[in-house]
Amino acid sequence: MASLLQSERVLYLVRGEKELRAPLPQLYFCRYCSELRSLECVSHEVDSHYCPSCLENMPSAEAKLKKNRCANCFDCPCCMHTLSTRATSIPAPLPDDPAKTTMKKAYYLACGFCRWTSRDVGMADKSVASGGWQEPENPHTQRINKLVEYYQQLAQKEKIERDRKKLVRRRNYVPLAFSDKYGLGTRLQRQRPGAPISALAGLSVKEGEDQKEIKIEPADAVEEVEPLPEDYYTRPINLTEVTTLRQRLLQPDFQPICASQLYPRHKHLLIKRSLRCRKCEHNLSKPEFNPTSIKFKIQLVAVNYIPEVRIMSIPNLRYMKESQVLLTLTNPVENVTHVTLLECEEGDPDNINSTAKVAVPPKELILAGKDAAAEYDELAEPQDFQDDPDIIAFRKANKVGVFIKVTPQKEEGEVTVSFKMKHEFKNLTAPIRPNEESDHTSEVIWLTHHVELSLGPVLP
Amino acid sequence: MPLYEGLGSGGEKTAVVIDLGQAFTKCGFAGETGPRCIIPSEIKKPDVSKPVKVVQYNINTEELYSYLKEFIHMLYFRHLLVNPRDRRVVIIESVLCPSHFRDTLTRVLFKHFEVPSVLFAPSHLMSLLTLGINSAMVLDCGYAESLVLPIYEGIPILSCWGSLPLGGKAIHKELELQLLEQCTVDTGLAKGQSLPSVMGSVPEDIVEDIKVRTCFVSDLQRGLKIQAAKFNIDGSAERPSPPPDVDYPLDGEKILHVVGPIRDSVVEILFEQDNEETSVATLILDSLVQCPIDTRKQLAENLVVIGGTAMLPGFLHRLMAEIRHLVEKPKYKEALATKTFRIHTPPAKSNCVAWLGGAIFGALQDILGSRSVSKEYYSQTGRIPDWCCLNNPPLEMMFDVGKAPPPLMKRAFSTEK
Numbered sequence: 001m002a003s004l005l006q007s008e009r010v011l012y013l014v015r016g017e018k019e020l021r022a023p024l025p026q027l028y029f030c031r032y033c034s035e036l037r038s039l040e041c042v043s044h045e046v047d048s049h050y051c052p053s054c055l056e057n058m059p060s061a062e063a064k065l066k067k068n069r070c071a072n073c074f075d076c077p078c079c080m081h082t083l084s085t086r087a088t089s090i091p092a093p094l095p096d097d098p099a100k101t102t103m104k105k106a107y108y109l110a111c112g113f114c115r116w117t118s119r120d121v122g123m124a125d126k127s128v129a130s131g132g133w134q135e136p137e138n139p140h141t142q143r144i145n146k147l148v149e150y151y152q153q154l155a156q157k158e159k160i161e162r163d164r165k166k167l168v169r170r171r172n173y174v175p176l177a178f179s180d181k182y183g184l185g186t187r188l189q190r191q192r193p194g195a196p197i198s199a200l201a202g203l204s205v206k207e208g209e210d211q212k213e214i215k216i217e218p219a220d221a222v223e224e225v226e227p228l229p230e231d232y233y234t235r236p237i238n239l240t241e242v243t244t245l246r247q248r249l250l251q252p253d254f255q256p257i258c259a260s261q262l263y264p265r266h267k268h269l270l271i272k273r274s275l276r277c278r279k280c281e282h283n284l285s286k287p288e289f290n291p292t293s294i295k296f297k298i299q300l301v302a303v304n305y306i307p308e309v310r311i312m313s314i315p316n317l318r319y320m321k322e323s324q325v326l327l328t329l330t331n332p333v334e335n336v337t338h339v340t341l342l343e344c345e346e347g348d349p350d351n352i353n354s355t356a357k358v359a360v361p362p363k364e365l366i367l368a369g370k371d372a373a374a375e376y377d378e379l380a381e382p383q384d385f386q387d388d389p390d391i392i393a394f395r396k397a398n399k400v401g402v403f404i405k406v407t408p409q410k411e412e413g414e415v416t417v418s419f420k421m422k423h424e425f426k427n428l429t430a431p432i433r434p435n436e437e438s439d440h441t442s443e444v445i446w447l448t449h450h451v452e453l454s455l456g457p458v459l460p
Numbered sequence: 461m462p463l464y465e466g467l468g469s470g471g472e473k474t475a476v477v478i479d480l481g482q483a484f485t486k487c488g489f490a491g492e493t494g495p496r497c498i499i500p501s502e503i504k505k506p507d508v509s510k511p512v513k514v515v516q517y518n519i520n521t522e523e524l525y526s527y528l529k530e531f532i533h534m535l536y537f538r539h540l541l542v543n544p545r546d547r548r549v550v551i552i553e554s555v556l557c558p559s560h561f562r563d564t565l566t567r568v569l570f571k572h573f574e575v576p577s578v579l580f581a582p583s584h585l586m587s588l589l590t591l592g593i594n595s596a597m598v599l600d601c602g603y604a605e606s607l608v609l610p611i612y613e614g615i616p617i618l619s620c621w622g623s624l625p626l627g628g629k630a631i632h633k634e635l636e637l638q639l640l641e642q643c644t645v646d647t648g649l650a651k652g653q654s655l656p657s658v659m660g661s662v663p664e665d666i667v668e669d670i671k672v673r674t675c676f677v678s679d680l681q682r683g684l685k686i687q688a689a690k691f692n693i694d695g696s697a698e699r700p701s702p703p704p705d706v707d708y709p710l711d712g713e714k715i716l717h718v719v720g721p722i723r724d725s726v727v728e729i730l731f732e733q734d735n736e737e738t739s740v741a742t743l744i745l746d747s748l749v750q751c752p753i754d755t756r757k758q759l760a761e762n763l764v765v766i767g768g769t770a771m772l773p774g775f776l777h778r779l780m781a782e783i784r785h786l787v788e789k790p791k792y793k794e795a796l797a798t799k800t801f802r803i804h805t806p807p808a809k810s811n812c813v814a815w816l817g818g819a820i821f822g823a824l825q826d827i828l829g830s831r832s833v834s835k836e837y838y839s840q841t842g843r844i845p846d847w848c849c850l851n852n853p854p855l856e857m858m859f860d861v862g863k864a865p866p867p868l869m870k871r872a873f874s875t876e877k
Binding site: 017043044045046049063067068138140141143144147148150151152155156158159162216217218219220221222223224225226227228232233234235236237239242243244245248249252253255257268269271273 | 545590669808
């Protein structure tokens with residue numbers, strides 16, 4: 001339905017770090033700064049993690065531990081679909097009496113899309129429905145952990161030395177010019193000829209400094225690399241047994257070549273994002289914790305605060321002929337709003353795209369408040385606004401139809417007009433400074449937005 | 461909550477390590493044994509059907525900024541699932557990365573994502589951290605190029621770098637050419653149609669998949685015979701018997717018949733010495749010849765090969781054989797006294813080794829902060845230090861005011877940062 005509204009024809013200007021023009025439904029409104037914000041000029045944050053298949057929320061500490069993977073759900077290593085657990089009954093010997101057999105349930109994983117099963121890679125059927133399957137461990141984990149420990153020790157040494165140098169510096173009275181002569185202080189001098197140059201900034205052990213060092217064996221280089229087996233050149237390949245690059249890269253630790261080594265992995269989690277205004281650090285959008293809920297705790301979207309301009313009908317636009325375009329203005333708030341449309345001045349720096357002259361109604365327009373119960377209340381008296389029929393085409397609840405006159409200035413191409421929309425905004429947030437004179441907590445400010453409409457091509 | 465954190469010394473959160481390659485990006489957290497994800501360095505734009513490559517060096521700053529912003533946004537919120545503001549970033553880069561790209565990347569990270577600090581780590585140096593050694597000759601066979609850089613006692617010997625545009629991209633081009641020339645397609649309607657009549661060009665991801673699944677590198681003897689048959693002048697050289705054909709399904713209806721000879725001949729471009737007599741193997745030897753004499757033995761006995769292209773079956777064996785074969789040639793025989801060559805096996809797959817080195821370094825929380833460019837430094841100076849730019853104020857000036865200007869060795873430091 002959004003394509004029916006063609007919201008991308010009406011663009012609002014957002015003044016952020018970069019000027020951006022976007023339709024109002026895609027923008028946010030920071031009511032503390034009283035400015036429009038787009039997705040580019042807000043900071044995104046991770047709010048909560050959840051699994052896309054079982055829709056279970058995961059606290060962030062657990063997500064970190066599980067490496068952002070769900071504990072229960074698996075992905076098919078062939079086609080990335082979600083695996084389902086299937087049960088079969090297998091005869092198994094009773095523990096007390098080996099002669100008799102009884103039916104026991106055995107579970108295996110299967111993919112509904114590509115028919116892959118856990119039996120294809122040789123994973124034994126498990127007796128519990130969930131929690132039985134483990135992911136294989138990386139064989140190099142121990143070596144890597146040892147390396148990290150070793151380098152951490154060296155890093156600690158460097159840090160201690162650096163801190164020590166900061167304190168020692170005060171005692172170095174010999175000015176720099178003489179330090180070369182007397183051979184003190186600088187790193188260059190301290191190196192004896194023949195000793196290895198230590199320049200991975202101390203990331204090499206200095207002799208005999210510390211007794212209890214963690215030593216590691218540096219890796220051994222080998223002379224010979226294993227060649228390809230003899231039959232490699234003549235063996236025909238079965239492409240279904242060779243993994244594709246994409247399947248390999250899903251398992252970065254192993255990257256198996258044969259499909260028989262392709263073990264399933266736990267499903268990767270998704271996140272819910274919250275948005276924050278960069279200037280005032282207030283939240284603009286904060287979703288609910290529950291993954292199944294589509295509501296928001298905080299939802300400062302622009303359509304709830306700024307009157308929306310929509311194009312209702314466009315007549316045939318011809319070069320240098322004035323025609324009337326019908327727009328609708330919708331009031332999102334519950335109180336009466338006054339809107340004034342203003343033409344862009346000469347030399348306005350924002351007015352770069354317009355290819356037509358526009359004449360907007362000079363008077364201030366009054367928009368009725370949004371009344372949720374209005375459609376049910378048939379006996380309500382229509383409010384009398386005394387509209388000028390030349391300017392206002394119709395009025396319905398919180399919507400009003402307005403004529404503007406457009407004169408295309410170019411013979412060919414798209415007709416784009418722009419104007420400024422000024423409206424009042426009641427700021428309902430608590431004031432920053434306590435207001436002694438006024439006892440009501442809301443203040444009215446006037447906001448001006450630059451709006452651009454694209455009205456289609458000029459007809460010949 | 462803090463009880464379960466179990467983090468390093470200061471309770472600081474683990475850093476994010478990103479290796480932005482031209483074909484694939486490896487990203488994950490410091491201190492882990494492998495990246496969380498390896499994804500193509502591409503973004504999908506809604507109006508363009510083909511994905512757009514993110515790592516491009518020739519586009520203007522605005523476009524590059526928006527591509528990088530979108531890509532890194534996807535990395536953080538789809539794969540890493542953390543807040544960018546909380547964690548330091550380690551970026552693994554190639555020493556040949558243009559300054560313009562680095563500057564734009566830094567601007568995206570600091571201005572848009574507001575990360576606390578960024579460290580640019582050279583990939584060759586980081587791969588040494590996975591082995592626990594200080595000196596090695598490191599060859600990175602990636603997508604766009606193969607780059608060799610010797611490292612002695614922790615200092616990259618920058619003057620002895622070498623690079624050739626022989627990588628995944630070159631193989632893809634050659635493979636596509638061969639496929640269009642020689643292969644036929646069975647469509648649902650007709651059999652044995654030539655490939656150009658069915659599709660004008662083969663999409664690169666299909667070419668990549670064919671390369672990964674069917675191609676391999678032959679050993680030295682066989683490879684030399686294949687090359688001789690290709691550059692056949694007298695017509696006497698005969699090609700060794702080709703491996704069997706493969707039927708590659710293109711989609712539901714079409715089947716592409718990949719003829720056998722393509723499978724082993726395409727990769728030979730890495731080892732063919734063209735007019736300049738350069739190949740991936742000569743890169744190592746040329747670099748070795750340029751290195752100081754005292755370092756050569758140690759470097760030759762510590763070869764490290766990283767990068768995705770090095771994962772082709774049979775590549776390492778062939779590389780070692782080629783090196784040993786070329787050392788006997790007159791060009792190198794006089795120059796190199798050392799004849800023993802040894803190669804390391806890092807504790808990770810070749811395409812993740814540089815990432816793993818960055819992850820090990822990123823786990824050193826004691827010094828990661830002092831070696832990174834912090835947000836304050838960037839907002840004050842507006843640029844990041846670069847090894848090729850001599851008028852940068854050294855990082856340590858920000859921390860120790862009044863310290864004497866550093867001696868000549870300082871330049872060695874800035875290559876590691």
